[in-house]
Amino acid sequence: MPVMPEPILRVENAVKHFPITRGVVVPRKIGAVKAVDGVSFDLRPGETLGLVGESGCGKSTLAKLLMRLESPTAGRAFLKGHDLFRMRAGDLRRLRRSMQMVMQDPYTSLNPRMTVADIVGEPFEIHPDAAPPGNRDRAVRELLEQVGLSPEHANRYPHQFSGGQRQRIGIARALALRPEVIICDEPVSALDVSVQAQVVNLLERLQDELGLAYIFIAHDLSVVRHISDRIAVMYLGRIVETGTADQVYLRPTHPYTQALLSAVPVPDPTARARRQIIRLSGDVPSPADPPSGCRFRTRCWKAQPRCASEEPPLSQRAVDPHPSACHYAELHQVIA
């Protein structure tokens, strides 16, 4: 194994609970939606960590926590050694230059009343030292070229662009401050297949050129597989399995990962006969009242009494050298 570089981002036990209150005049807290409930991971420079999981598993909340768009309930997150979760506004603003975000919906994440030049150049308004006023136009044009848009488009408005082009504008905006980490929250989910490939390729090219580290959040497991070096699978606010892309996809040991992978439609009609879909019964339980012990046990076909009483830690299991949060972790290949 080569020597691992120091992580650029280290998240330790991040927690976000949204309070549930009752009473209009005097609100009382009667519970909490445990959206993110103890998540830890490392992100190294230049690598892509794929975060996968079904809707409601907390992956987008985690992204917002890291950007401090939501305030964390507990935990620590070190970006280049500084704790993001305990930072004052001024310091946070400076540190945020190192970490930017690309949003899912290219239609609502761009202000319709601003021109492309204003959108992409807005980060320079907040961080005037990033580009001297005289150089801003040139910086914006360079950014547009970098993401494959024509610099002549700078004076147009977002509605004049297609979905894929708008997502490029969002990427240019995220690149403006030369960040080291970009959090991509479902960046290609709203795009058509042919356009999705263009944006995925763009993200990969930019990573090679600029040495960016990505946290890539998506529910499309095929796209995540394509772009990620490492994967973390989330279920009900926790990471249930993590490892390199090959470990998680080819040698999954957690039953949830296995079920998730088996359900991905395969674009090959000859696979129909040999595909084995693991059918999960029921729905994801409410994050306000997660099951005791292992959170997946209510839908798991391997659940034992121990799973209800004892929560399985995310630790290395005997079957394969990558962490999995299952008492009964075993290898089961699901991708034909």
Add this chain to the structure above:
Amino acid sequence: MTYQYPSHGQGQGYGQGSGQGQSYGHGYPDSPTAPVVAGWNDDRTGWDTPTAAWSTPPTRARVERPRSGEHLLDVRDLWIEFATRDGVARVVNGVSFHVDPGETLAILGESGSGKSVTAQAVLGILDTPPAVVRSGQALFSGEDLLTMTPERRRQVRGQEIAMVFQDALSALNPVYPVGWQITEALRSRRGVSKAEARRRAVEMMDLVQIPAAAQRIDDYPHQFSGGMRQRVMIAMALAMRPKVLIADEPTTALDVTVQAQIMDLLATLRAELEMALILITHDLGVVADVADRITVMYAGRVVEHADVHTLYGAPAHPYTRGLLASVPRLERRGQGLHSISGTPPNPVAIPAGCAFHPRCPYAQQMCRMTEPTLLRIGRLDRASACHFPPEALDARHA
């Protein structure tokens, strides 16, 4: 606890006697017994639906080959325009397709390809204006849906052809219980009594495998999860036992594990009830799993149609080829995805000649001038709208 897709034995019949290429019977395992739908074998006394098929479960769905040239639903040369502020948007330009009982046709296309508008026109739920059906026919059992009287149309819609929409939360009425919505058509069309309607609502909810149906019949849509809401909508569509079910992106809003459940359910019901299923989607993975035949649309035109094995194994049209190549695969991590350059055209300004030519790596001068017609390739029921036959494209690619 593993589950295999139900058999797709209905796909047989294509390529029979063609004597060329692979046999398309392969890959369609025949199950010895039909999959059992929950509640199916219950005593059906009192279930006085007009079709006998309800009370006698079919052992295996079969494609009833209609007499030559007559299909259950036959859409011919459909043209639809929208009057917009920017000009006339030509959204559907000469689309033809057909389905027969017991088979699944997938209409595959990206956003703006005209696939949903086509379905809405067939069902008669297209807002006119702004839409205008310029010409074309949609023959249902030989009767043209587009020219029939509104009264006759209402009889066909829902009873003969029904639709499942993408977003169940906005398609269901939030202020009525689901049981009421499922049986609304039965009560208004068939005059079924309230008590009888309740009983049937429970049966329909059992059919689509909603657990504890009797307890949940009075719940409202917001009390159901996304997957369960989609099941409610399927139950609603099937209440009148239609012959054709159109599903417009039925699983796009759902997670993969739930998507697998819903696609299973649709495939099972399609076989059990001998329906024709038209699946409108952009998802190449879902199509490969369930479709018998595929019609690929681009810029309001059919660019290719073929049976599922041929389309994925030997795509003929450059657009289909590009689309298949740009899908990331679970099983491999490649260097750079193939991508189709450019973006789909604006329907107000569709390029002259072949609509795909600005994005096509094979485009020649003639592609810019002349629009290619949809030409049959080799065997029956396979066609591509490209000036160049697949062999010529292969040769150029090499």
